[in-house]
Amino acid sequence: MYILGISAYYHDSAAALIRNGEIIAAAQEERFTRIKGDKSFPNHAISYCLEEAKLNIEDIDHIVFYENNLSKFQRIIVTHHNNVPKGIISFIVSISKWLTNDLWLDQKIQKELGKKTSKVIMYDHHLSHAGSAFYPSPFSKAAILTIDGVGEWATTTYGIGHNNKINIMKCINFPNSIGLLYSAFTQYLGFRINFDEYKVMGLAPYGKPKYSSLIKKELVTIYDDGSIKLNLKYFNYTRGISTINKNFEKLFGKKKRQPDSKITTKDMDIASSIQDVLNEIVLKLANTVYDETKCDNLVLAGGVALNVVTIGYLKRHSKFKNIFVQPASGDAGGALGCALSYYYDALDNKRIVNKQDSMKGSLLGPSINDHDDLIDEQLTLMGAKYKYYEEKTLIKKIVQELAKGKVIGIARGKMEYGPRALGNRSIIADPRIIDMQSTINLKIKYRESFRPFAPIVLLEDSKKYFDINDESPYMLSTYYIKKELQIPIKKNVKGLDLLKEKKSPIPAVTHVDYSSRVQTVDKYRNPFIYNLLKEFKSKTDCSVLVNTSFNVRGEPIVCNEIDAYNCFMNTEMDCVVIGNRFFEKENNKKV
Amino acid sequence: MVDTYINLKNRKNLKKEVINNYIFGIFFGFSIILIFSFNFFYNKFSFVSLLYILLVFYGIFCVLLATINPKFKILKKLRISTTRVFNILGICCLDIVLLCIYYIVVVPIGLIFKEKKEVTNSSFTTFETSYNKTLPKYRYLKLLSLFSKDYFYMIPLLIILIIISILVFVLTSSIFTPLIYTMF
Numbered sequence: 001m002y003i004l005g006i007s008a009y010y011h012d013s014a015a016a017l018i019r020n021g022e023i024i025a026a027a028q029e030e031r032f033t034r035i036k037g038d039k040s041f042p043n044h045a046i047s048y049c050l051e052e053a054k055l056n057i058e059d060i061d062h063i064v065f066y067e068n069n070l071s072k073f074q075r076i077i078v079t080h081h082n083n084v085p086k087g088i089i090s091f092i093v094s095i096s097k098w099l100t101n102d103l104w105l106d107q108k109i110q111k112e113l114g115k116k117t118s119k120v121i122m123y124d125h126h127l128s129h130a131g132s133a134f135y136p137s138p139f140s141k142a143a144i145l146t147i148d149g150v151g152e153w154a155t156t157t158y159g160i161g162h163n164n165k166i167n168i169m170k171c172i173n174f175p176n177s178i179g180l181l182y183s184a185f186t187q188y189l190g191f192r193i194n195f196d197e198y199k200v201m202g203l204a205p206y207g208k209p210k211y212s213s214l215i216k217k218e219l220v221t222i223y224d225d226g227s228i229k230l231n232l233k234y235f236n237y238t239r240g241i242s243t244i245n246k247n248f249e250k251l252f253g254k255k256k257r258q259p260d261s262k263i264t265t266k267d268m269d270i271a272s273s274i275q276d277v278l279n280e281i282v283l284k285l286a287n288t289v290y291d292e293t294k295c296d297n298l299v300l301a302g303g304v305a306l307n308v309v310t311i312g313y314l315k316r317h318s319k320f321k322n323i324f325v326q327p328a329s330g331d332a333g334g335a336l337g338c339a340l341s342y343y344y345d346a347l348d349n350k351r352i353v354n355k356q357d358s359m360k361g362s363l364l365g366p367s368i369n370d371h372d373d374l375i376d377e378q379l380t381l382m383g384a385k386y387k388y389y390e391e392k393t394l395i396k397k398i399v400q401e402l403a404k405g406k407v408i409g410i411a412r413g414k415m416e417y418g419p420r421a422l423g424n425r426s427i428i429a430d431p432r433i434i435d436m437q438s439t440i441n442l443k444i445k446y447r448e449s450f451r452p453f454a455p456i457v458l459l460e461d462s463k464k465y466f467d468i469n470d471e472s473p474y475m476l477s478t479y480y481i482k483k484e485l486q487i488p489i490k491k492n493v494k495g496l497d498l499l500k501e502k503k504s505p506i507p508a509v510t511h512v513d514y515s516s517r518v519q520t521v522d523k524y525r526n527p528f529i530y531n532l533l534k535e536f537k538s539k540t541d542c543s544v545l546v547n548t549s550f551n552v553r554g555e556p557i558v559c560n561e562i563d564a565y566n567c568f569m570n571t572e573m574d575c576v577v578i579g580n581r582f583f584e585k586e587n588n589k590k591v
Numbered sequence: 592m593v594d595t596y597i598n599l600k601n602r603k604n605l606k607k608e609v610i611n612n613y614i615f616g617i618f619f620g621f622s623i624i625l626i627f628s629f630n631f632f633y634n635k636f637s638f639v640s641l642l643y644i645l646l647v648f649y650g651i652f653c654v655l656l657a658t659i660n661p662k663f664k665i666l667k668k669l670r671i672s673t674t675r676v677f678n679i680l681g682i683c684c685l686d687i688v689l690l691c692i693y694y695i696v697v698v699p700i701g702l703i704f705k706e707k708k709e710v711t712n713s714s715f716t717t718f719e720t721s722y723n724k725t726l727p728k729y730r731y732l733k734l735l736s737l738f739s740k741d742y743f744y745m746i747p748l749l750i751i752l753i754i755i756s757i758l759v760f761v762l763t764s765s766i767f768t769p770l771i772y773t774m775f
Binding site: 043044047068072073074077081082085091095103106122124126153154169171173224225228229 | 595596597600603682685686689690693697698700701702704705706712713714715716717718719720721722730733734737738742745748749752755756759760
């Protein structure tokens with residue numbers, strides 16, 4: 001039985017295909033259209049999924065959409081009634097959009113796919129998230145926690161999954177939303193809502209949580225069970241178009257930061273404070289879930305589950321023994337979740353638990369083959385000059401260049417599903433070089449200098465560098481550098497100057513609070529990167545590399561050989577590996 | 592070689608586009624020729640009459656293009672821009688209707704039935720899934736049954752919105768959109 005899951009029309013459209021519960025393919029539309037966070041109908045992603053399984057759209061047994069538009073419409077109508085007489089503009093804008101488009105979503109999807117296809121099943125947003133976290137997890141029984149901005153009504157849910165069934169017990173409903181609270185600060189700090197929340201997270205360690213008590217006193221009431229109530233006096237999302245209002249700005253004593261303007265110490269303190277509050281809320285929530293379910297395993301999904309700092313905090317402080325986070329926790333993962341939930345929960349099919357997890361290393365996207373005549377032809381047409389190497393020689397060549405301090409792009413094998421580059425669409429470098437972070441940020445990625453880079457480390461060596469007790473194959477949690485490796489920072493150094501300080505023997509991947517977003521690499525999920533790390537270790541005695549996504553600021557991660565080559569040519573990257581082809585900048589100069 | 596979903600879709604869209612261009616050229620062209628030639632002969636000659644003449648020529652131009660070759664890029668551009676203009680007009684009308692509905696229906700109902708804020712020590716509630724197999728099959732019945740439980744007082748508004756949505760859907764999703772607007 002083939003089930004196609006689709007998420008679209010809000011942000012980060014995606015498609016996922018499962019066969020009898022096994023994930024065959026999954027990809028985000030943005031990677032094909034090259035529009036970051038593309039929300040349009042995922043035609044390209046669907047096309048890829050069908051090609052991967054050698055199917056036509058008519059061969060699909062069920063088509064499932066990740067949320068229910070009618071329940072969402074109900075929430076919108078009720079919210080407008082609760083906010084009268086304010087909110088006229090929001091009423092006209094949203095209802096006009098609903099009447100002309102969103103109310104007919106199932107029909108619209110059917111039309112997009114072709115008339116011969118079966119009826120589209122509109123699933124539940126948070127059940128989709130829950131399914132995306134529980135069914136691919138390595139647990140037969142687990143507590144489930146989903147947290148995001150908002151689905152239909154729910155913003156946070158918890159429950160329990162057992163074999164093939166999910167039972168969601170409680171939820172927090174709109175307008176009380178943990179995700180929207182964090183998004184409000186994203187907007188206030190001059191970043192884009194639904195896209196740049198991770199920047200707030202990256203900024204937080206530079207500041208001090210000076211405003212935590214103010215946030216808890218004025219903006220959000222945190223109950224003992226972790227549920228929250230927002231003070232809507234400071235927010236505008238129930239009756240306006242923006243998330244925050246003037247009261248919010250008055251509370252912090254300054255207007256919201258303009259994009260690309262200088263980041264002040266106050267901005268850093270505010271980022272630190274909201275991160276601190278988020279950690280507190282999620283920990284309380286998780287402990288409530290533990291007390292209610294009495295289960296040692298926890299699975300998480302929803303946009304907030306992508307906050308690696310909070311997940312790291314949960315791993316260190318919560319009552320749960322094992323935590324699994326869906327690698328594509330955002331709305332893109334909803335495509336996979338709704339397909340899996342429908343197959344197991346709604347159709348009551350038997351579930352086989354994979355001890356490692358069933359995400360296949362999250363390598364579910366289109367592949368760049370090692371040898372492919374078509375790719376060679378395209379690259380030659382673009383004027384590319386490269387050399388072929390066998391895998392072993394290629395690894396040696398890469399290590400040789402890395403040891404010289406060069407920055408190398410890697411685009412080979414299947415593309416990652418979710419926001420993290422896990423080695424197949426990555427930029428790698430030597431983490432021991434102190435200015436490597438600013439070099440990659442400013443010369444290659446063209447992004448804010450404060451943002452840290454993540455390390456990839458051999459699974460067996462991870463404990464040598466980090467305080468880590470489990471594996472972290474999907475880079476979804478932060479861990480601290482081992483105490484004995486931490487180099488104390490001078491007391492008078494503050495703010496962005498902290499970046500220039502050497503904080504550990506691997507400074508390029510050590511954030512200013514000594515944390516790192518670690519990815520452990522094993523030989524089963526990604527043998528190429530595993531062998532590369534082994535070779536790097538044998539040459540340098542260091543089994544860690546910098547790993548950042550293969551893209552530049554504002555663009556999605558590269559998908560195919562053309563994207564990879566263009567990105568290489570348009571940046572100051574030294575070398576790139578596409579399949580088994582090795583490209584050097586000296587031989588590939590722009591004409 | 593098996594054709595991919597995206598290629599098939601693109602080909603289908605191309606075919607559909609040609610048909611849409613043809614329908615637009617013939618029907619829209621003829622209707623504005625009829626309507627504006629009637630207006631031209633019926634009214635006294637004035638500045639507006641010049642506009643009528645221009646529109647009649649525009650209609651003739653559309654019909655000619657559709658008859659000669661509906662694949663003409665210019666015909667596609669004319670269709671898209673005309674539809675866009677009429678859609679903007681439609682949305683403006685819709686916004687005015689919604690503005691009236693807001694003050695006549697939503698505000699009074701909202702003020703009377705505003706949900707009271709209860710002081711509690713938790714904001715957790717029981718989860719009710721929106722994926723429910725027992726709901727009626729048809730969209731509007733499904734919507735009505737969703738509201739009938741806790742929000743029965745919003746049903747009059749819902750019925751008004753449903754009627755508008757049907758009208759809007761018919762108007763905006765059809766190739767005849769410009770034709771329907773022109774009639775008015």
